[in-house]
Amino acid sequence: MxxxxxxxxxxxxxxxxxxxxxxxxxxxxxxxxxxxxRDTLHDPRTAVVVGRLLGPAFLVCFLTGLFSHVxxxxxxxxxLPARPVWGYRVTQGLHVATGIAAVPLLLVKLWVVxxxxxxxxxxxxxxxxxxxxxxxxxxxxxxxxxxxGLFNVVQWYPWPFPFVPAHYWIAWVAAGAITLxxxxxLPLIVAHWRRPRGAPADLEGPSRRGLLTVLGAGVGVVTLxxxxxxxxxxxxxxxxxxxxxxxxxxxxxxxxxxxxxxxxAAVRDPGWRLEVIGPRSFALSRAELSAMPQSRAVLPITCVxxxxxxxxxxxxxxxxxxxxxxxxxxxRLRVFSHERFSPYSVMDxxxxxxxxxxxxxxxxxxxxxxxxxxxxxxxxxxPNRPGxxxxxxxxxxxxxx
Amino acid sequence: MSTAFExxxxxxxxGRVVTGVRLVLxxxxxxxxxxxxxxxxxxxxxxDRVGLAKWLVGGLLLHDAVxxxxxxxxxxxxxxxxxxxxxWVRRTVLGGLAVGVAGTLIALPALLRPLxxxxxxxxxxxxxxxxxxxxxxxxxGTALVVGWRYARxxxxx
Numbered sequence: 001m002x003x004x005x006x007x008x009x010x011x012x013x014x015x016x017x018x019x020x021x022x023x024x025x026x027x028x029x030x031x032x033x034x035x036x037x038r039d040t041l042h043d044p045r046t047a048v049v050v051g052r053l054l055g056p057a058f059l060v061c062f063l064t065g066l067f068s069h070v071x072x073x074x075x076x077x078x079x080l081p082a083r084p085v086w087g088y089r090v091t092q093g094l095h096v097a098t099g100i101a102a103v104p105l106l107l108v109k110l111w112v113v114x115x116x117x118x119x120x121x122x123x124x125x126x127x128x129x130x131x132x133x134x135x136x137x138x139x140x141x142x143x144x145x146x147x148x149g150l151f152n153v154v155q156w157y158p159w160p161f162p163f164v165p166a167h168y169w170i171a172w173v174a175a176g177a178i179t180l181x182x183x184x185x186l187p188l189i190v191a192h193w194r195r196p197r198g199a200p201a202d203l204e205g206p207s208r209r210g211l212l213t214v215l216g217a218g219v220g221v222v223t224l225x226x227x228x229x230x231x232x233x234x235x236x237x238x239x240x241x242x243x244x245x246x247x248x249x250x251x252x253x254x255x256x257x258x259x260x261x262x263x264x265a266a267v268r269d270p271g272w273r274l275e276v277i278g279p280r281s282f283a284l285s286r287a288e289l290s291a292m293p294q295s296r297a298v299l300p301i302t303c304v305x306x307x308x309x310x311x312x313x314x315x316x317x318x319x320x321x322x323x324x325x326x327x328x329x330x331x332r333l334r335v336f337s338h339e340r341f342s343p344y345s346v347m348d349x350x351x352x353x354x355x356x357x358x359x360x361x362x363x364x365x366x367x368x369x370x371x372x373x374x375x376x377x378x379x380x381x382x383p384n385r386p387g388x389x390x391x392x393x394x395x396x397x398x399x400x401x
Numbered sequence: 402m403s404t405a406f407e408x409x410x411x412x413x414x415x416g417r418v419v420t421g422v423r424l425v426l427x428x429x430x431x432x433x434x435x436x437x438x439x440x441x442x443x444x445x446x447x448x449d450r451v452g453l454a455k456w457l458v459g460g461l462l463l464h465d466a467v468x469x470x471x472x473x474x475x476x477x478x479x480x481x482x483x484x485x486x487x488x489w490v491r492r493t494v495l496g497g498l499a500v501g502v503a504g505t506l507i508a509l510p511a512l513l514r515p516l517x518x519x520x521x522x523x524x525x526x527x528x529x530x531x532x533x534x535x536x537x538x539x540x541x542g543t544a545l546v547v548g549w550r551y552a553r554x555x556x557x558x
Binding site: 179 | 411412413414415419422423424425426427429430431432433434435436437438440441444446447448449450452453456457458460461463464465468469472473492496499500503504506507508509510511514515518519520521522523524525526528530531532534535538539542
C-alpha cells in the first residue's frame with residue numbers, strides 16, 4: 001500500500017528527517033511477510049470510506065461531551081438557555097448512542113488498517129516512527145474513551161482513577177490525535193475520496209459494499225439494542241439497554257439511591273425544614289411547602305449515562321421561593337443537599353433557571369409524594385439540565401446574587 | 402478464485418492547498434493532544450496516573466494482540482476450511498458473526514458487572530436473555546441474506 005501520505009512527504013524535502021537503517025530481512029516473518037494479508041479490503045479507499053463515518057461519530061461525541069462538561073462546570077460569564085426543555089436529553093442521548101455506534105465503526109476501521117501494523121520496515125525514518133506513534137496514541141485514546149464510556153453507562157468503575165476527569169482529558173487527546181491523523185493522511189484521503197474511475201460499483205470477491213452492509217448492520221443492531229434507554233418508545237426493543245425509562249421507584253429510574261447517599265436519618269426527621277437564606281431568610285416544613293401555590297411541569301430526568309425519562313412533577317416554583325426570600329428575579333441560587341461526600345451535594349443554579357417558571361422545588365412525582373430514592377422530602381427539577389444537577393434531598397438554598 | 406478488480410493506483414495529493422490544510426490540522430491536533438496531556442498531569446483528582454496509563458496501553462494491546470488476532474485467525478479458518486460452502490456464503494456468515502460480536506461487546510459490561518448493584522433501576526433486565534435475542538436476530542438475518550442471494554442466483558465465488 002502506498003504509504004506516501006505520511007509527514008515524511010513534508011519533512012523529507014525540508015531535510016528535517018533522519019532515515020533509519022532497515023532491519024535485517026531475516027526478521028521479516030509471520031505477519032510481516034509481503035502478502036501476509038490477502039483481503040483486498042485493507043486498502044486506502046476502504047479506510048477512507050469507513051474513516052469518514054468514524055470521524056464525524058467521534059466529533060459528535062466530542063462536541064456533545066464538551067457541552068455536557070460545560071453545563072456541569074458552567075463558568076459564571078457564560079449564559080446558557082433553559083430551553084428547549086429536551087435540549088440536554090437530545091445532546092447527551094446522542095453522546096452515548098453515537099459512542100455505542102462508534103464501537104463497530106472503530107473495530108471495522110481497525111480491521112481495515114490492521115495489516116499496516118506489520119508494515120516493513122517498521123520505521124523508515126524518525127518522522128515515520130513519530131507518525132506511527134501518533135497512531136498508537138490515537139488508538140489508545142479512542143479505545144479508552146469507548147471502553148470507559150461503556151463501563152460508565154452500567155455504573156461500573158473497575159479502575160483506579162475517577163471516571164469524569166479521565167474520560168474528559170483523554171477525549172482531548174483522542175480529538176487531537178484524530179485531527180493529527182487526518183493531517184497526516186490528508187493526501188491519501190483526498191486521493192481516495194471518490195470511487196476510482198472505471199471501478200464497478202459491485203466488485204468481484206469481497207466487496208466494499210458487503211463490508212459496509214455488515215458495518216451498517218452492526219451499527220443498527222447495537223443502536224437498536226440500547227437506544228431505548230432514551231428514545232423511550234423503543235424501550236422494549238432495546239434488550240441490552242442498561243436502563244429502562246419505566247423501571248424504577250414510581251416508574252422512573254434512579255441514579256443514586258437514598259441508601260447510597262446516606263440520607264435516611266436527615267430525610268426521615270419529622271423536624272425537617274427547608275432553609276432559604278437570602279435578604280429575608282425563612283424555613284418551611286414540608287406541609288408548609290405543600291400549602292404554597294403548587295405548579296406542575298412535565299420534564300425529563302436526563303442522566304449523563306445516556307438514559308432519560310419524562311415525568312410529571314409538581315411543587316413550588318423556585319422563583320416564588322426566591323421572591324419570598326426577598327431576592328431579585330434572576331438571582332443565582334446555591335442549593336445544598338443532605339447528601340454528603342458527593343461532588344453534586346452542592347449545586348449552583350444560574351439566573352436563567354431560577355427565573356424559569358418550569359424550575360420547581362418538586363414535592364410530588366407522577367401524582368404521588370416523592371419516593372425517598374427520588375429526593376423526598378423535596379428536590380430540584382429544572383428544564384434542560386443534567387440529572388446530577390437536579391439536586392435531591394434539598395436541605396438549604398442560598399441566594400448568592 | 403475470481404480475480405479482484407485492481408483499480409489503477411491513485412497518487413496521493415500533495416498540492417499547495419492540501420499542504421496548507423495539513424499544517425493547520427497538524428498544529429490543531431498536536432495542540433489538542435497537548436491540552437489533554439497537560440490536563441491529565443495537572444488534574445488534582447487524577448492521582449494514579451500509572452493506573453491510567455495501564456488502562457490506556459491495555460486497551461491497545463487487547464485490540465492489537467488479542468482481539469484482532471482472533472478475528473484474523475477465525476476469518477482465515479472459515480475461508481480456508483475444505484470442504485464447505487462457497488466463499489460468498491462463508492463471507493456472509495463471517496459478516497453475521499461480526500455483527501453478533503459487536504452486540505456482544507456492547508453487552509459485556511452489563512453481563513460481567515458484579516451484582517447486585519444496590520440500585521434496582523440500574524441493569525433491570527436479563528442481559529443474557531437479551532444477548533440471546535440479539536444473536537437470534539443476527540442468525541435469522543444472516544440466513545435470510547444467504548437464502549435471498551441464493552434464490553436470486555447471485556451466489557458468487
